[in-house]
Amino acid sequence: DTGVSQDPRHKITKRGQNVTFRCDPISEHNRLYWYRQTLGQGPEFLTYFQNEAQLEKSRLLSDRFSAERPKGSFSTLEIQRTEQGDSAMYLCASSFVGNQPQHFGDGTRLSIL
C-alpha cells in the first residue's frame, strides 16, 4: 500500500493556461474525491467518483473544472482558462464505499501568475 499519490506537487502557470493534475488512489479503494483548500480554510469538496462514475459535483464548481476517472483507477482534474482565484492546494483522497475514513494525498499546490 503506497498511499494516495498526486502529481505534480507544485504547478506554476500563467493566467489563462490549462492545467491538469493526476491522482493515484489506494488501489483497493472504490471512491475517489477531489478537494480544494485555500489559506485559512478547510478543504472544500469539488467532486467524487465511485469506480469510474462521477456521482457528485459541487454546485459551486465552475464549468472550467472537469474531472475524469476513466478506468476506475487514477483520476485527473483539469482546470481550463485558469484565473487568479484558482490558486490553491488541490487535494485528492480515496476510501472504501460507505462511511469510511478518507486517505489523502500530499496535494498539488497551484500558483497562478
Add this chain to the structure above:
Amino acid sequence: ILNVEQSPQSLHVQEGDSTNFTCSFPSSNFYALHWYRWETAKSPEALFVMTLNGDEKKKGRISATLNTKEGYSYLYIKGSQPEDSATYLCASYSGAGSYQLTFGKGTKLSVIP
C-alpha cells in the same frame, strides 16, 4: 451546504498540558462526523469517524465525543506533546444520500516544548 464551525481557531499550549477543541454542525439530517489531523507539509490523516449520539472514541492520548442531538463534538488531547502540533479538522456529511464532506476551518494547535 452545511455550516461546520470549529473553535478556537488556534491554540498554544505547553508540553504536558491537556487541551480540547470544539466542532459544531447542524444536528438535522446528521449522518457522520470525521476528525482529521493535518501536520504541516504532510497530508491530512484520519483520526476518527463517528456516527452515534454519545459515541466516544480513543486513539492513544487523543479522544473524541459526539452529541448529535445538539450538534457538537469535542476532541481531547491528554498530555500534549510537540508532535501533536497540527491543524485538527472536523467534517460532516450533509446526509440524504450525499457523500459530500463539509470541513470546518480547523483548529491550529501549537505545543510549546
